[in-house]
Amino acid sequence: MRKLKPQKRDNSASPRGQQAVAAILTAARDVLVEEGYPRLTMRNVADRADMTVGNLSYYYANKEDLLHDLLEAVIQGYVEDFDRIAENAERTPEERFEDLVRFLINDLSTKETTGFFPALWALACHNEFAAGEMSHVYEIERDAFARVITAMRPDLPKKDRDLLALFVSASIEGQTMFIGHRREKSSAAGAIANIAAHSFLSLVRGIDSAAIRGLRIAGKSGSKRLAS
């Protein structure tokens, strides 16, 4: 949230000020993505935004406020993307499902996503606000999946559809560290997208509630669990 000094409101947000705030948030995002959270310092952000610490602290009186606005702004960008895709009325549910999977996996390869999300996950472990923002963006993502899955499998209870959405969404996120921007397996991104589309589509098409509750069936010996 913009700085609120006792005597000044940020209601104004004059054009110059808005531009400065935008530059600050972009600079902050770049620092976070390119150098990591420990290097996200007021001075580093100010330098990258071509201003001084003194000026930065005119807009953001403390680091916490800056981090809040930064997370909010970045998360908001992703939220808008999800909604746009999930609502594409020109596609069948199965097509929309595959669109979502491929869009998300494709997005993992961008420098911003590969750099931002691992930082967010780590931050969310010990920062209440980051945890909330993370919760928010993934709720939107799962909801997008859940709507499409509902169209594909109206027979499944809502609880099971939500679980499928959770599983698919989480599975896709997990690819980040491996096929993300400049990662070891980034050349496999295309094949992984194909496997993911195939695997998740088959899963949603074919699974039944019994399997989710762990009642074994098709072609397997009864599962004797490992001693943990």
Next chain:
Amino acid sequence: MRKLKPQKRDNSASPRGQQAVAAILTAARDVLVEEGYPRLTMRNVADRADMTVGNLSYYYANKEDLLHDLLEAVIQGYVEDFDRIAENAERTPEERFEDLVRFLINDLSTKETTGFFPALWALACHNEFAAGEMSHVYEIERDAFARVITAMRPDLPKKDRDLLALFVSASIEGQTMFIGHRREKSSAAGAIANIAAHSFLSLVRGIDSAAIRGLRIAGKSGSKRLAS
């Protein structure tokens, strides 16, 4: 790596010293897991190990060395687990595959895993050594999967088996943030484990190279991609 002063070798590692190093590494891991990387300071580690910074710096002259030993030690623990399971000769390949999936998902719920890995992922983005350790542990994990997949699907080319191992391994890691220790969906861990076992088993049993290369087949309209 233990401190090597010019005049002293660490070849000795006397019993008292070994104990101190163990206490330091445990303390460091706890700080990282419970408070996050930014709070992993020499003083915090020393406090938790019930010693002074001066004494800590006798064992670790700098933070980088401490971080190296910490990551190495934690990673080594996981590596040993994977090998133990993948080599269990009493189980069929499909059983071993399911064992691996369920073991990994089960492990996500531990405080150590839920806290350590997100920190490692973020660290690996900008720290060469962390990237190497992360690469190492996942190589072992994928290799465990790849061996079992080879037994299940000897007909598939090695390249495809490796891709399946990558996809499965990454998908499981992605569950961490959601069903991990004290996470929003941790109560769904059991159902997610069932879905994962079902989904990944079906995938490995049924996929063919054509699907991995993106040649559409079963029951779908040809894929017109989204404009990115």
Next chain:
DNA sequence: CGTGATCTAGGACCTTTGTCCTATATGTTG
């Protein structure tokens, strides 16, 4: 033009942190 709001630079400050040094303590070994 001039007056008030907005913006900016520069620096001061205090705390945290990594690193280092020295004086003791503790243990081991001849």
Next chain:
DNA sequence: CAACATATAGGACAAAGGTCCTAGATCACG
């Protein structure tokens, strides 16, 4: 016991970082 390696505490030091303050610059507008 004497001598030596090992271990520990306590503090010093500089660098980095978050925060704050003040003096100007810039700008909108009457």
